[in-house]
Amino acid sequence: MEPDDTWTALRKQCEALEPGAELITPVSERPFGxxxxxxxxxxxRFGDSGERRSLWREQFVVFLERLDEGSIAIEQLQPGVEPYASVVTLADTYATDDETIRYDVDAAGGETPFLVPATDARDPPQRVHDDAMLLAALLExxxxxxxxxxxxxxLTDLYVLASDVQHGSDRLRRSAREPLLERIGPDQRLHGRYGTVRRTTRERRRPKDAETVFAALDERGIPREWVTGIDRDKLDVVLAVTDLEENEVYDVDEDVYVQKTGVDEDEKYSRLQGIADRIDDLEDTEGEALREELDDIEDRLEAALSAG
Incomplete structure (x- = not known):
């Protein structure tokens, strides 16, 4: 394929990528959109730094000329060349495997390991945001x-979305824990717009090794039998290698619960796009009414917080 044709094909492939999809560089694995x-x-634009970079047409031509001479080893790609290599693999005449990028007339356009679909490219905060939007739309x-x-x-959707929001927000909460601890002194409270946090200390105890514990007991004349008991791990081993029955040594209670076994991320993302499209399609009057409603909610929240 002539350079002009390849360049046109690359531009079309880039423009056809779904919103939110990302590419990753082959060696350093930096995401960029x-x-x-x-x-x-x-x-x-690179997702890890926000850096914007122009990939120039003439540099693509140089890279493609090298590919015309033979395959290029991925591990030898320089950092500045990596994004060019990722984009080139979108074309339908170039292919890649774990080791090389090469010219291949039978390659399928867009089928590249360096392309991350929009559903997978979202970072954890985005996933929490999106799941919360879906849950809010469902609750309406x-x-x-x-x-x-x-x-x-x-009912199933309610359970799945509530579970996703819970787990995602809990991970987000844990990620905020250490930075907050660095800013909160002893007996200090930090006040945000929606609440207050303080530093709390709790102790978690775990027994020392058996030799140390027994030595301390012996020193004070305390019988070892007072602290020895059944070791569950050892009991499970005995159950596994002997004919001892579980009900002979365990009281077994059955707890029935609902377990989430799968999430259709593609369907969730499609639904999100539908919500976003509906918002974009709001007429000016409807959009203004929505903004006024949001402002009114915000004012009432401010008043309630001030009164509290």
């Missing part, structure tokens, strides 16, 4: 005060 294309460049359309009256699909 396509911001726009032009006649002489493709502009990308159902009566969650009476779960037993919900149809099975809605």
């Amino acid at each position: 396509i911001e726009r294309t032009a006649e002489d460049r493709i502009v990308v 359309g159902i009566d969650a005060d009476d779960p037993a009256a919900l149809d099975t699909d809605s």
